[in-house]
Amino acid sequence: MLIQLIELEIGLLPAVAELETAIATRLQQHGEPLRWAITQIDPVRQIAHIEAVVTVGDDHSSP
Amino acid sequence: MQFVSQRPYTVMLIVPTGVGAAVGGYAGDALPVARAIAQVADRLITHPNVLNGAQLYWPLPNALYVEGYALDQFAAGRWGLRPVHQNRVGLVLDCGIEPDLRQRHLQAADATRATLGLSLSDYVVTDAPLGVTLQTAASGATWGTIQNPDSLLRAVDKLITQAGAEAIAVVVRFPDDEGSDALQQYRQGQGVDPLAGAEAVISHLVVRTFRVPCAHAPALLPLPLDPLLAPKSAAEELGHTFLPCVLVGLSRAPQIVSQIVSPIVDQTVGQTVGQMGTQNPAQPGDIWANQVDALVVPATACGGSAVLSLSQSRTRLITVGSNTTRMQVTAASLGLPAIAVNSYLEALGALVAHRAGIDPTALDPQLPALQPLDKTLNRKANGKC
Numbered sequence: 347m348l349i350q351l352i353e354l355e356i357g358l359l360p361a362v363a364e365l366e367t368a369i370a371t372r373l374q375q376h377g378e379p380l381r382w383a384i385t386q387i388d389p390v391r392q393i394a395h396i397e398a399v400v401t402v403g404d405d406h407s408s409p
Numbered sequence: 410m411q412f413v414s415q416r417p418y419t420v421m422l423i424v425p426t427g428v429g430a431a432v433g434g435y436a437g438d439a440l441p442v443a444r445a446i447a448q449v450a451d452r453l454i455t456h457p458n459v460l461n462g463a464q465l466y467w468p469l470p471n472a473l474y475v476e477g478y479a480l481d482q483f484a485a486g487r488w489g490l491r492p493v494h495q496n497r498v499g500l501v502l503d504c505g506i507e508p509d510l511r512q513r514h515l516q517a518a519d520a521t522r523a524t525l526g527l528s529l530s531d532y533v534v535t536d537a538p539l540g541v542t543l544q545t546a547a548s549g550a551t552w553g554t555i556q557n558p559d560s561l562l563r564a565v566d567k568l569i570t571q572a573g574a575e576a577i578a579v580v581v582r583f584p585d586d587e588g589s590d591a592l593q594q595y596r597q598g599q600g601v602d603p604l605a606g607a608e609a610v611i612s613h614l615v616v617r618t619f620r621v622p623c624a625h626a627p628a629l630l631p632l633p634l635d636p637l638l639a640p641k642s643a644a645e646e647l648g649h650t651f652l653p654c655v656l657v658g659l660s661r662a663p664q665i666v667s668q669i670v671s672p673i674v675d676q677t678v679g680q681t682v683g684q685m686g687t688q689n690p691a692q693p694g695d696i697w698a699n700q701v702d703a704l705v706v707p708a709t710a711c712g713g714s715a716v717l718s719l720s721q722s723r724t725r726l727i728t729v730g731s732n733t734t735r736m737q738v739t740a741a742s743l744g745l746p747a748i749a750v751n752s753y754l755e756a757l758g759a760l761v762a763h764r765a766g767i768d769p770t771a772l773d774p775q776l777p778a779l780q781p782l783d784k785t786l787n788r789k790a791n792g793k794c
Contacts, residue, residue, distance in 0.1 A: 349554040349610060351546060362743065366717050380478065380613045383425065384712025385548035385735075387742040394712070397546045399610055401558070 348402045352376050358392045369396060377402040417451035418764045419696070421484070421704045421724075423715060426458040426477070427551040427605030428734040430707055432753065434602055435595070436644035437462025437654065442753045446705065447472050449760050454490070454701065456480050457612070457624040457658055458605070462644040466654035473696070474658040476623050478613035479665055483698055484715035488620070490663035490696040496622065498659045499530045499574025501564045505538030505582040506628045513649040514580050514628065521656045528660070530572035535560045539581050541607050545591075549735035553607025555581065558614055565615050565623075576622040576659040577615055580652065583607070583627040596632070596646075598639030601735060622662035626651040666695055703727055703763055705756050711745060712738035720745040725763055727756050 354372055359365045373379045377400030386395040422443055424433030433439030439459045444467055447453045453472040460466065460474055473490055475483065482488040500518055502511055511534075521527040540556030555561065561579065568574040583604055586592055594600030608625045615623040632646060645651060701724045706716055708728040720726055720740075726747040728740050740747035748769060750756050762769050770776060 347558045349558060349614075351544065351552050351554075353547060358743075362717055362721055362745065365743075366714075378617075380617060381609055382714060383550075383710075383736065384717075384738050384743070385546075385550065386737045387712075389742065395548075396712075397548055397550065397552075399552060399554075399613075401614070 348377075349380070350377065350400055350402060352398050352400060354396050354398070355393045356396060358387070358394055365394070369394075372396075373398050373400060376400050416700070418449075419452040419454065419700050419702050420446055420450040420760060421480075421701050421715070421719070422446055422453060422455040422459055423480070423704065423706045423710075423713070424459050424732070425707075425710050425713060425734070425736070426456075426609050427602055428707075428710060428736050429549060429601035430710070430732055430734045432707075432729075432732045433459055434605075434734075435598055435639070435641040437465060438641035438644075440465075440467055443467075443472060444469065445753070445757055446760065449757055449764065450703075452696070454480070454483075454696070457655070460658055461624070461651070461654040463626075463651040464647040464653055465644045466657045468657065474622070474624075474662040476612050476616045476662075477609055478616040479620075479622070481714040481718070482665075484701075484718040486698045486718070487667065489666040489668070491666050491692060492663050492694050492696070493575075493661060495528055496576040496660055496662060496664075497528045497530055497574055498576045498578055498656055499565075499568030499572050500532040501561065501568065501577060501579045502532055502534045503539045503579075503581040503628065504535045505540065506580065507582075510582075510628055510630070510649070514626075514652055517648075517650045517652040518578075518656060521653055521660075525657065525660075527656055529656070530568060530574045533564045533567050533572070535564045539611075541581055541583050543584060543586075543603055543607055545601070545603075546606075548737075549601060551601050551603055551606035552610065553604075554610060555607070561611070561614065562618055565619055569619060569621065574621075575664070576662055577619070577624075578652065578655050578659055579611055579615060579623065579625045580628050580650075581611055581625065583629055585630050587632060596635055596638055596642050598641045616665075620665045620667065622659050622664070624655040624659055624662075626655045663696070666691075698722065698724075703760055705729065705753075705760075707732035707734045707736075708739055708749060710734045710736045710738065711740045711743060711747075712736060716745070717743075727759050729753055729756050
């Protein structure tokens with residue numbers, strides 16, 4: 347298993363529920379999310395900056 | 410006078426870890442806030458970063474100690490919380506901890522058994538050094554990773570399946586880095602906790618995998634005396650470990666219950682035709698997100714998962730301006746309705762008013778008359794309010 351920090355941008359959506367779904371979908375493309383947050387909003391470009399920690403490859407069998 | 414429909418007034422308090430929160434970004438310095446809120450609420454749901462003060466802690470009978478990943482799942486409605494009287498706590502020790510330092514942690518654990526009466530299982534040492542690395546993200550938030558997460562999960566698995574542990578305390582060897590600017594700033598009550606992001610990753614991983622309460626204490630060598638040590642960082646320099654508060658918190662942390670629905674499949678056509686079931690039969694004391702009456706967060710840290718989840722419910726969002734962070738996401742920037750206050754003292758007032766069913770505007774000297782809805786909507790459309 348690898349733990350990675352990823353940073354991405356998502357266009358703001360009118361409804362919070364839609365924004366959450368969009369964030370979850372984008373994060374799943376990179377791995378299984380452990381922690382994420384919108385860290386900054388660009389009001390001009392209507393973009394949300396997100397930082398997230400994801401895991402890739404889930405296997406904790408014995409060495 | 411008795412009110413028939415009263416329900417417990419439940420407040421969630423979040424101070425994200427590793428974001429340089431002016432209150433709560435140091436050594437349990439948000440604990441006074443938690444203590445105050447616990448006086449005005451029937452139940453307080455908060456997380457280890459708020460309640461942990463290393464050697465210091467405060468037992469709050471109406472506070473629920475909920476790890477951050479579990480908090481996010483709870484806020485999203487996927488997990489519930491089941492209060493307990495006691496958890497049997499299992500201790501995972503990183504094999505990368507030096508023998509003397511390991512012994513200090515075991516003595517701290519034994520002290521909580523003898524002096525506080527906590528229930529601990531036998532401990533497990535990981536089969537490989539977990540290997541922490543620390544980094545800072547572009548936002549200024551700290552984060553980190555461990556090189557051998559699978560070793561951590563194997564150790565936790567043993568504690569749960571073989572030792573009967575119901576909650577997990579993890580102690581991982583962190584880099585000492587005594588002379589670093591980040592540490593020096595932290596000791597002066599400034600900057601961002603350099604360890605916090607990595608600590609969150611560790612406990613999140615355990616909770617996500619095993620759905621049990623978990624918290625982390627870093628293993629570090631003692632620092633030399635600093636006469637200028639800031640009061641809000643002082644709690645972490647009183648002893649040899651950060652473990653006591655973790656064990657106390659976990660000893661009564663609520664268990665996690667989940668709503669897992671199983672599909673009912675029509676075998677003749679292979680189609681799902683319905684759903685049924687919950688993983689755990691519901692109990693009267695279970696707590697779900699729709700019971701959270703208010704959420705208190707720093708004003709610039711509204712971009713987290715739990716805030717976004719609860720903003721879509723009846724939960725009243727209260728943002729605190731004086732608790733600055735490295736994040737730059739206000740409620741307004743996301744279009745989230747919120748009560749914006751300047752301080753936690755004001756937040757307490759907002760909670761009292763909310764609990765009493767009082768519109769905060771009624772407490773101002775000037776109260777404008779009601780307006781026709783059309784007029785208000787027109788003003789909003791024209792940007793006039």
